[in-house]
Amino acid sequence: AQKVTQTQTSISVVEKTTVTMDCVYETRDSSYFLFWYKQTASGEIVFLIRQDSYKKENATVGHYSLNFQKPKSSIGLIITATQIEDSAVYFCAMREDPNYGNEKITFGAGTKLTIKP
């Protein structure tokens, strides 16, 4: 069964600095997809960035980037030049290859990020 673990419950950093959030996952599949979402104070869940397991290059979107370490089953999220509005709860998620019969997306427990002025 797939499992996603985020060990950091909360992180607090000063505005304009860089923050890294950790995520490790478990899967028996050789092909899978990894996602990061953030949940705002209103409850809205926003997709941020994804990494396909077969891609070696780390994904980058705006000031979000990923540190994909496949041998360690790790997919860290890096946010550079943080802003106050980046304060939210960040979720790591994994979807195994549906060709193997499983389309379910499993989420981690979330990391609450607070950006201080």
Next chain:
Amino acid sequence: GALVYQYPRRTICKSGTSMRMECQAVGFQATSVAWYRQSPQKTFELIALSTVNSAIKYEQNFTQEKFPISHPNLSFSSMTVLNAYLEDRGLYLCGASSAGGAETLYFGSGTRLTVL
């Protein structure tokens, strides 16, 4: 871009009554719709996964009799919480993706259910 609208945002119902929530995909074809419930501790529970023209797959501890889902076309899905009780409280989220399991799941804003 891909957008998912979910409504109502909040709802309050009396214990033992039912409430329905709806999800609308805009800008893409919602071939698959996943309904989740988020607990106060922020953990996500998958209720069911619906794919157009296929049977709806319910997760363990969730049944069609309690959470009937409709997914009639590529832009709309609804879920009803029947006979809601206190343990059904939480934030219900619908996530939609287009064809192909590799596609990203886009979420609506959620429906927060309060049961009195």
